Amino acid sequence: MVPADGNDEPSELLYGLHAVREALRAGVRPIQRLLVLRQDRQFGDVVQRAKEKRIPVQLGPAAAFDRLVPGGKHQGVIAFVAAKAYVALDEILESARARNEPPFLLLLDGVEDPHNLGAVLRTAEAAGVHGICIPERRAVxxxxxxxxxxxxxxxxxxxxRASNLTRCIEDLKKAGIWVYGVEPSAEKIYTETDLTGPLAIVVGGEGEGIRPGVRKECDELLRIPMxxxxxxxxxxxxxxxxLFEAVRQRNRKRMAVPTEP
Structure with a gap:
């Protein structure tokens, strides 16, 4: 368990033992993570049910609860509800196969600003990306x-949402997908790379960029010339x-007319 990072908004909180327990039992609302005051018997069933559903559980101080839910009616448990349910990585790959298209994915390593994530979602959808993968922790x-x-x-x-982004990359590589990391220090320029095949682009967060462990798992690193x-x-x-360089290359390849031998 890790301390609460305070990135979530009060309007998206579900709190109180009964309310959170019922939400976990029903499984209808997409719960992002759970914040609990203690790990004793009082919270045992809630924590266990969250872990069974692979919902991250975090331990937070009393001050964090009082700040998020003024008035003290939280009973030491707060659920952060997402705006949309997440999907499994396999579902994204199956969607690409169903469309008879080479997989086109985007991986975000630690993007913490909700405005940045929202803008990325809009761009990725416009570019025809099949799906996005984000980490469970240290990311919005x-x-x-x-x-x-x-x-x-x-x-x-x-x-x-991946518990381990490195393992996610390993799974993509096993599925025949080439993984490119976008890194300012890379030698190769992104326009000099073939982006038409099964592809996953990794982009780092606002501060540190791509973490060393994730960077190491990428097949190749690319840079945008500044x-x-x-x-x-x-x-x-x-x-x-x-992404739109990849779109340009993919459209050109799709529209190319085969020449006679």
């Missing part, structure tokens, strides 16, 4: 702010640049 989830900024794209873009004084683009801008 599908909140109402994300939904609003996405301008409706959240309803059309499947999003998977002509000014800043070293990198905002994450949503970087995603736009690389």
């Amino acid at each position: 989830g599908l909140t109402s702010v994300v939904a609003k900024v996405s301008a409706g794209a959240i309803d059309h873009m499947p999003v998977s 002509m000014g004084k800043v070293e990198s683009l905002n994450v949503s801008a970087a995603v736009s640049v690389v």
Whole structure:
């Protein structure tokens, strides 16, 4: 269990032992994570049910509960409800197969700003990306702010949530998907790379970029050439640049007329 990071909004909170217990039992509302005051017997069944459903459980101080739910009616348990349910990675890959298209995925390593995630969702949907994968921890989830900024794209873009992004990349590589990380220090420029096959693009968060362990698992690293004084683009801008280069290449390949031998 880890401390609460405080990224979620009060309007998306479900609190109180009975309310949270019933929401977990019904399984209708997409719960992002659970914040509990203690790990004793009082919270045992709620914590156990959350873990069975692979919902992250976090331990937080009393001050965090009082800040999120003024008035003390939280009873030491708060559920953070997402704006949309997540899907399994296999469902995203199956969707690509059903459309008879090479998989086209986006992986976000630690994007914490909901405005950035919303903008990325909108761009990815416009680019025809089959799905997005985000980490369970240290990253913003599908909140109402994300939904609003996405301008409706959240309803059309499947999003998977991985407990371990490195393992997610390993699974994609086993499925025959080439994984490219977008990294300012990379030697190869993104336009010099064939982006027409089964593809997953990895982009890092606002501060640290792609973490070393995730970067190491990428098949290759690409960079966007920067002509000014800043070293990198905002994450949503970087995603736009690389995804639509892939769109350009894929459209050109699809529209190419075979020549006679």
